[in-house]
Amino acid sequence: MSKKLSSIPLAILLILGIAAVLPMPAKCEATVLKVEPSELHFWSDTTPPGATFTISIIIENVPEPGFYGWEFILSWTPGVINCTEEVINLNLWDGNYLGPWVPDPIDNEAGQYHQSLSGKSPGEPEVGTFWLVNLTFVIVEPAPYMGVISTNLTLSPPSGSNYCIGDIEGNEIPHDYQHGAYYYHWAPPTTLPHLEVSPTSYTARELGEQFDINVLIKNVDAGWRLAGVQFVLRYNTTLLDVLNVTQGDFFEPFTTTTWFISQVFEDEGWLRVAYVILDIPSMIPPYGEGLIATIRFNATLQGVFPITYSCDLLLEVDREAGVQSFFANYLAEEIGYDTPINGTYTILPKVLGRRIDVFTQYPDPYGGQGINQPSDMFWPQKEVILYANVTYNEWPEQNKDVAFQIIDPHGNTWAILYARTNATGTAVTSFRLPWTCDDPEYYLGEWTVIATVDIACEIVNDTLTFHYDYLVHIVEITPDKTEYKHSEYMNITVVFESKKMKPMNVTISVTVLDETGVPFGIAYFRVEIGGAEYCHYKQYEDMVSIHVVKWARAGTAKIIVAALNDWPFNGGTVISAPVDPVEVRITAEWA
Numbered sequence: 166m167s168k169k170l171s172s173i174p175l176a177i178l179l180i181l182g183i184a185a186v187l188p189m190p191a192k193c194e195a196t197v198l199k200v201e202p203s204e205l206h207f208w209s210d211t212t213p214p215g216a217t218f219t220i221s222i223i224i225e226n227v228p229e230p231g232f233y234g235w236e237f238i239l240s241w242t243p244g245v246i247n248c249t250e251e252v253i254n255l256n257l258w259d260g261n262y263l264g265p266w267v268p269d270p271i272d273n274e275a276g277q278y279h280q281s282l283s284g285k286s287p288g289e290p291e292v293g294t295f296w297l298v299n300l301t302f303v304i305v306e307p308a309p310y311m312g313v314i315s316t317n318l319t320l321s322p323p324s325g326s327n328y329c330i331g332d333i334e335g336n337e338i339p340h341d342y343q344h345g346a347y348y349y350h351w352a353p354p355t356t357l358p359h360l361e362v363s364p365t366s367y368t369a370r371e372l373g374e375q376f377d378i379n380v381l382i383k384n385v386d387a388g389w390r391l392a393g394v395q396f397v398l399r400y401n402t403t404l405l406d407v408l409n410v411t412q413g414d415f416f417e418p419f420t421t422t423t424w425f426i427s428q429v430f431e432d433e434g435w436l437r438v439a440y441v442i443l444d445i446p447s448m449i450p451p452y453g454e455g456l457i458a459t460i461r462f463n464a465t466l467q468g469v470f471p472i473t474y475s476c477d478l479l480l481e482v483d484r485e486a487g488v489q490s491f492f493a494n495y496l497a498e499e500i501g502y503d504t505p506i507n508g509t510y511t512i513l514p515k516v517l518g519r520r521i522d523v524f525t526q527y528p529d530p531y532g533g534q535g536i537n538q539p540s541d542m543f544w545p546q547k548e549v550i551l552y553a554n555v556t557y558n559e560w561p562e563q564n565k566d567v568a569f570q571i572i573d574p575h576g577n578t579w580a581i582l583y584a585r586t587n588a589t590g591t592a593v594t595s596f597r598l599p600w601t602c603d604d605p606e607y608y609l610g611e612w613t614v615i616a617t618v619d620i621a622c623e624i625v626n627d628t629l630t631f632h633y634d635y636l637v638h639i640v641e642i643t644p645d646k647t648e649y650k651h652s653e654y655m656n657i658t659v660v661f662e663s664k665k666m667k668p669m670n671v672t673i674s675v676t677v678l679d680e681t682g683v684p685f686g687i688a689y690f691r692v693e694i695g696g697a698e699y700c701h702y703k704q705y706e707d708m709v710s711i712h713v714v715k716w717a718r719a720g721t722a723k724i725i726v727a728a729l730n731d732w733p734f735n736g737g738t739v740i741s742a743p744v745d746p747v748e749v750r751i752t753a754e755w756a
Contacts, residue, residue, distance in 0.1 A: 258288025561590025574610025
């Protein structure tokens with residue numbers, strides 16, 4: 166009995182040993198028609214509407230005797246995404262094919278792509294895994310606020326069939342389906358909006374002077390769905406009175422109905438502003454920058470020289486109203502904010518007794534009016550007209566001789582001029598800035614004018630500075646590509662800068678010459694420059710498009726950019742520093 170029992174495990178071991186050396190049947194892998202990748206996830210902060218993506222339709226693990234044709238339909242939700250391009254694998258069956266059989270395969274209104282391709286002799290049926298089509302899509306529908314929009318990418322056979330591939334005899338080959346899915350997620354924008362006082366500094370010169378301060382909003386991303394702004398502005402009520410507060414227009418392009426309120430707490434030195442969108446269902450999400458409110462102030466206190474009064478213009482969150490942010494979205498939820506840019510206010514002191522004020526021909530406040538104030542810039546060969554206003558206790562001093570010392574940027578005295586005051590106590594003289602033969606830019610830089618006068622045996626003085634420079638410097642000329650085909654458009658971005666404080670209009674021209682020097686395109690834009698801080702450049706940027714015409718010769722083309730104060734036929738001329746042309750290639754191709 167014991168021997169019989171012991172033989173059973175031995176038989177099992179023998180069977181297992183035989184099985185170990187015998188070949189096992191191969192596992193059959195399923196044939197699958199699939200969307201690759203099977204899931205696509207995009208986020209609104211990195212991938213905006215209008216961005217594109219590509220999917221592949223792949224047939225996987227086709228068994229013997231192989232497939233000799235395919236036809237399928239891919240469906241999605243219309244309006245969420247649009248198909249823009251198909252690329253068919255025409256290398257199947259060694260490039261021996263018939264089709265494609267569907268001439269207009271893309272139907273975005275229906276949300277469908279339908280296509281078919283067949284093999285032909287001498288091509289042989291294909292066995293294995295192959296890509297059939299690559300499809301490019303564009304994102305159309307924005308992601309809903311704090312949500313996600315999605316659609317399935319569903320594969321299906323044509324009407325009357327169960328499967329999408331067939332063999333050389335026309336028989337369907339069974340297979341599984343692996344559909345796809347697309348998800349577009351809302352994500353908080355990466356930039357935060359902020360408020361800004363503009364101008365960031367204002368200098369008054371007289372008691373009772375009235376001036377406007379704007380509160381701007383900047384860096385607004387449409388993804389925030391901004392619908393409300395509220396802030397507090399604090400000021401020194403001893404120095405300033407608020408005359409009125411007027412509504413800005415930032416929200417107006419995005420809505421039909423807004424609400425605006427302002428409250429001034431004069432005794433406490435602060436004001437409140439709220440500006441909101443009311444027709445939330447029909448609003449367009451605001452973006453960009455614009456004006457929230459304009460506050461008109463009146464100067465109520467002025468010191469006597471040398472006492473200068475100033476105060477901050479501070480933007481604060483209206484915490485007294487129970488809010489913790491400047492901004493709210495359309496759901497009345499608070500939005501994060503970047504640090505506000507505050508302003509400063511200064512009123513120059515009244516000078517009693519003996520006084521001289523030297524300034525240039527530019528109107529106040531650009532000419533250096535006021536004690537020790539700078540003037541706006543001058544550019545090559547400009548005439549500088551100097552005025553000196555001489556008073557005693559604010560009454561004009563007539564027939565007083567005023568001396569003007571002109572000092573160049575290297576500390577050398579360039580000229581000594583003088584003039585006698587007229588009936589209003591003003592002396593006038595002028596000189597023209599040098600532009601020498603050998604090194605004309607040597608005298609560019611900051612010039613100084615010192616004016617002195619004797620009033621009752623006491624010499625008083627005032628100092629004026631101004632910057633001598635090209636009116637415009639071209640900083641960058643950037644084409645969007647390095648080479649272009651004929652009939653393409655060259656998108657050229659121009660960055661330039663100026664130290665001009667007083668606003669003025671300039672023209673920026675862009676000309677393109679082909680390799681033989683023939684101009685084949687010109688574009689221009691007009692822009693108002695000005696608002697720079699003294700002796701600091703302010704930058705500007707714009708773009709033009711120029712068509713590469715058929716007759717432009719292939720080869721190296723040159724982009725030439727210039728700034729003018731007006732067209733030459735109107736008496737204008739170049740006002741920018743010389744800049745080297747930028748070269749691009751025009752290829753011997755048609756777009």
